[in-house]
Amino acid sequence: MGAVRVEKLVGFAWVTVDRPEALNALSRGLVSELLEAFAWLRDDRAVRAVLLTGAGEKAFIAGADIAELAKETPETARENSLRGHAMCRAIEECGKPVVAAVNGFALGGGCEVALACHIRIASENALFGLPEVGLGIIPGYGGTQRLPRIVGRGLAAELIVTGRRIAADEALRIGLVSRVVRAETPEQRVADLRAAAESIAREVLKTGPLAVRAALDAMHRGLEGTLRAGCDLEADAFGMIYETKDLREGLAAFLEKRKPTFTEE
Secondary structure (H helix, E strand, O other), X not given: OXXXXXXXXXXXXEEEEOOHHHOOOEOHHHHHHXXXXXXXXXXXXXXXXXXXXXXXXXXXXXXXXXHHHOOOOHHHXXXXXXXXXXXXXHHHOOOOOEEEEEOOEEEOHHHHHHHHOOEEEEEXXXXXXXXXXXXXXXXXXXXXXXXXXXXXXXXXXXXXXXXXXXXXXXXXXXXXXXXXXXXXXXXXXXXXXXXXXXXXXXXXXXXXXXXXHHHHHHHHHHOOOOHHXXXXXXXXXXXXXXXXXXXXXXXXXXXXXXXXXXXXX
């Protein structure tokens, strides 16, 4: 893949957006590459978690390719938005935890990609925002929908209609990220952020993959409806897990005081 690198390690994979000369901006081609990468990773049973980041020290994904946006028509703009939605759904619904490791700019479409990830951690120089209204457009890759679900309607509205950017510490305070990684140099920031993301992946490797997939699915689909409907989804998933060998192995391992060996059966 041209601007997207996939690096498989033991049990997890790194997906790196690699356009540092353009601050990893989202071109049409890059959207397609990310969609393809996550479709492939979804079906790879050897990959239990995915870590997503941007190449270089300055940007996770700085936003959309403005030169491309300037050429859109109403029809192509809608198609572009739908492609972006498909990409973000591929991230959100890939069946395994996706961790966004955000270093530097996560603006516009880049922020929306981070919002589609299940977990977001950031280096102290991270900067988040949906600045589209300043260009006379609106967020088009799910930002108006996912941000309110994560930080609440009022704060999301403020951030969307003002285009205000927020630094890592504010992102942590409002629940946009779950962890901020601090270091003295840019190089150390990148290394420490990578290490923090990999520590989460290694914790995931200790868990039951079918249980993780079911929990993510219940959480994602439950947030689309009422609390009662979500609890019904959870109960269904809870019951279905009892049909698996992994469930029996996990409980037996606990009672026998040993590590479980999950087989995704």
